[in-house]
Amino acid sequence: MSATDFTSAGRVVMLLDPDEHGAGATPAGIELDTLGWRFLHVTVMTGTVAATASGTINVQAATSSGGSFSTISGATFTVAATDDDTVLHGVIDLEQQARYIKLDTTTGSGGASDIAVVGVLYGCANTAEYINAGSGEADELTFRVLS
Amino acid sequence: MAGTDFSSVGRVVMLFAPDEYGAGASATPIVLDTKGWRWAHISFAFGAVTSAQVKIASIEESDDGSTGWTAVSGALFAWRDVVQNTTLEGVLDLLARKRYIRFAPTFGTGGVTNAACNAVLWGSDGPSFAIDKSTGGADELEFNVLT
Numbered sequence: 413m414s415a416t417d418f419t420s421a422g423r424v425v426m427l428l429d430p431d432e433h434g435a436g437a438t439p440a441g442i443e444l445d446t447l448g449w450r451f452l453h454v455t456v457m458t459g460t461v462a463a464t465a466s467g468t469i470n471v472q473a474a475t476s477s478g479g480s481f482s483t484i485s486g487a488t489f490t491v492a493a494t495d496d497d498t499v500l501h502g503v504i505d506l507e508q509q510a511r512y513i514k515l516d517t518t519t520g521s522g523g524a525s526d527i528a529v530v531g532v533l534y535g536c537a538n539t540a541e542y543i544n545a546g547s548g549e550a551d552e553l554t555f556r557v558l559s
Numbered sequence: 560m561a562g563t564d565f566s567s568v569g570r571v572v573m574l575f576a577p578d579e580y581g582a583g584a585s586a587t588p589i590v591l592d593t594k595g596w597r598w599a600h601i602s603f604a605f606g607a608v609t610s611a612q613v614k615i616a617s618i619e620e621s622d623d624g625s626t627g628w629t630a631v632s633g634a635l636f637a638w639r640d641v642v643q644n645t646t647l648e649g650v651l652d653l654l655a656r657k658r659y660i661r662f663a664p665t666f667g668t669g670g671v672t673n674a675a676c677n678a679v680l681w682g683s684d685g686p687s688f689a690i691d692k693s694t695g696g697a698d699e700l701e702f703n704v705l706t
Contacts, residue, residue, distance in 0.1 A: 417650055418600040418681035422565065429644045430577035430675035431606035453565040457675055459576035486702050497576045502702040503564050509704075528577035528604060528675035534565035554603075555649040557633045557656075 422534040423543055423551060427454065428469075430528035433519045435463060441515030441529075443477060446506045450535030452513060456489050456500040457530070462523025467491040469517045469529065471502070473510035481514050491527065493520055570680040570690055570698060574601065574662045577675035582610055582668045586676070588661035590624045595689045597682030599651040599660065603636055604677075608643040609670030616664030618651065624659035631656065636664065643673075 471487035519525040545551045575586035617630035666672040692698045
């Protein structure tokens with residue numbers, strides 16, 4: 413059993429906020445600075461997918477913030493019209509990719525899709541450099557139940 | 560740098576699916592079997608929010624996953640003004656908890672709330688016991704980009 417909880421070893425970040433996205437929508441992804449992290453585990457969560465055609469979620473990378481993002485070869489999710497209440501996973505070794513990551517999403521046509529995407533950053537030299545659990549900071553905890 | 564990617568040491572699971580929840584609606588919880596895991600890191604994410612508030616909601620636990628659900632003391636996302644496109648986080652030490660957990664918040668009146676909730680299960684005796692990455696398994700990867 414690990415004595416170290418996950419907040420000391422990784423970080424959960426939003427890559428696409430949960431929303432009911434319209435048919436054929438292209439919701440903006442949230443740019444992620446991966447500096448110092450080794451792996452990114454991407455998790456696509458769906459609720460009701462009313463689309464009648466498949467949508468795609470490409471994981472893209474760029475060397476600079478706000479720069480020109482290109483799809484990472486192989487890093488594409490297909491969200492099928494039948495993927496209600498489904499979780500899809502993918503892994504990227506960040507040592508092989510440009511520093512900034514963002515999703516390029518196009519929902520399927522024919523109906524709305526409930527989608528959220530989170531990323532787990534994992535494996536870095538010094539988590540204290542990147543994780544800030546202080547009040548009001550990105551990694552602040554609402555609760556911590558240890559007993 | 561960690562040589563092992565996250566998908567070999569942890570698991571990302573949904574606690575309720577992303578959706579646009581109507582005023583006063585409740586999320587349908589997904590019962591989570593935590594057997595073998597040490598920690599649960601819970602992320603409660605919001606997209607577009609017009610209801611302004613989410614009601615007090617606790618993580619609940621049960622011995623058998625169907626009866627006797629009780630609130631985990633302290634594991635509380637309290638009534639608050641919700642800022643859209645934000646995430647609230649909390650941690651549970653599963654050694655001190657019953658085997659099954661769930662989370663079913665009720666959303667505020669006055670508008671809709673786009674929300675989703677996931678948990679990162681972390682620290683197990685043997686991840687191969689709990690992680691099934693085979694075809695069709697709960698943890699199957701859509702891609703594994705290592706180069």
